[in-house]
Amino acid sequence: MSSALVIKNLHLTIDNPKDAVPILRGINLDLRAGEIHGLVGESGAGKSMLGRVILEILPPRAKITEGSIDYPTRPLPGKTKGRSAARHRPHISLIPQDPMTSLNPVKKIGKQMSEILRLNQTGRARNMLDQAESLLREVKIKNPARVLQQYPHQLSGGMRQRALIAMAFSTKPQIIIADEPTTALDVSVQRQVLCLIQDLQKQHGTTILFITHDLGVVAKICNRVSLMHSGMILEQGNVAEVFCTPTHAYTRSLLAAIPRYDRPLRELTPVAESLQLQLQREARAYDHQRRN
Template sequence: MTENLLTVANLSAVSDREDGVPVLRDVDLTLRPGEVRGLVGESGAGKSTIAKAILGILPRTVRITGGRIDFKGRDLLVMKPRDLRNIMGSEIALIPQDPQTALNPARRIGFQLADGLRLKRGMSAKIAEARALQLLADVQIRDPDRIMKSYPHQLSGGMRQRVLIAAAFAVDPQLVVADEPTTALDVTVQKEILRLIRRMQEAHGTGVLFVTHDLGIVAQICDSVTLLYAGKVIEEGPVRDVLETPQHNYTKALIAAGPRYDRPDAGLEPVPEAVFRELRQEIGID
């Protein structure tokens, strides 16, 4: 049996800003090497909180109250800060949501890519620059020489996101956390970026935790999915099983509420209030 790359076990957290309101409720999920797992839920479901906990960037107002986050058998929650810094950006990488704010506006693209390679891989400036140029070609950027010399504001949103994908895979990480990386993009560019992430993931054999609110995106790129509501796992499993034969009424209602590409004339059905009442009762929310 393949050992899990990532195991989140009984992870619980509260918001001190909201007088100890739970934001994660005994969350369990696993990710195998080379697997793409979708972490999906509406706003406030806890998906970004899980991602930030893995990356060690939780805000001070969110406090972990129990559980483990094991990466290759090491609990990230009790790791020394120095050891955690060594892992982040090398073994674990992030594709952020907003490429506009993630890139340094005062630095050329080539410098930003090469600087990360020098820092994390100890490459010389010349070798790092050559590697950065190849990475831009790998993410299907035309004229990578020109892009190397460009500033972020000179690129489109889709091009900036390609740069961030290149940066995430630059050091061959074993885990990439993709935090809604297509949210700021139009539908056409979104499809291109999803195909690119999948292609890079397969080429590098990387495990990807893909955070999204869109089950349609999950269907396109993910192997498995974990569905959250109010910080609790509602359903999880292989994507085909969950989307074709959902077990929970909330999952069924979400699927019915989304557009169907195979039935473009079908109307959308809002999630019934009865489903939310059932969820709140199940979770124990007043």
């Protein structure tokens, strides 16, 4: 299977006035074309930072110190109207976590959608709105013409997330980074949104990097999964293998921390303090080794 994105031995640090703090430590990731790849970890594991590396929207002080990111199938930058070609990446897009803060509150949905379309093609504004309407229909919004004329606050959380998914798919990207796309939604809406993402992904053959902390979601939607801690990937493999026969202690303890309604009641077991410390120690040892 061909690769959509290959990351090799990626190291990233954040420069502080005093020292450089390592955030990502030797990440190897091979996104295969047309797969949904889960990226799981606790908060602070560096999973969002990895997403930002791929999106090329790093914070100013973050610096890639080593490693490479290749897009074997990346198209040549096309002609764009009045924008810098370097900043223009129609082949890759983002489904963000919080649908409320990711939309501009003072612009109507239709306007925000056509802005993205206009970046990628020439045409009349009216055409853009028509396109936006059909995109909204594709994400199963019941009354697209009306939604185009509404402001984000007039929509429910699920509807806002659908609109953002439509925007992410509007440039026909090869890769989508979905950064916790369903964390802000309730379980029934989450299920519908996941279903929608999967349908669109199959239809367009898009590769998705699905960043989440919910192993349940990964089990239902992803083909492969990578588990991160302290900026390192601890375990990687097919979802079925990782969930049924986890090799790393961290994976096992993360799976044990999940409350389950289908099993007899027992006390929840968070990841043990000792394991957390051990992983941090290993990360520091890794840094030390690299310095010498």
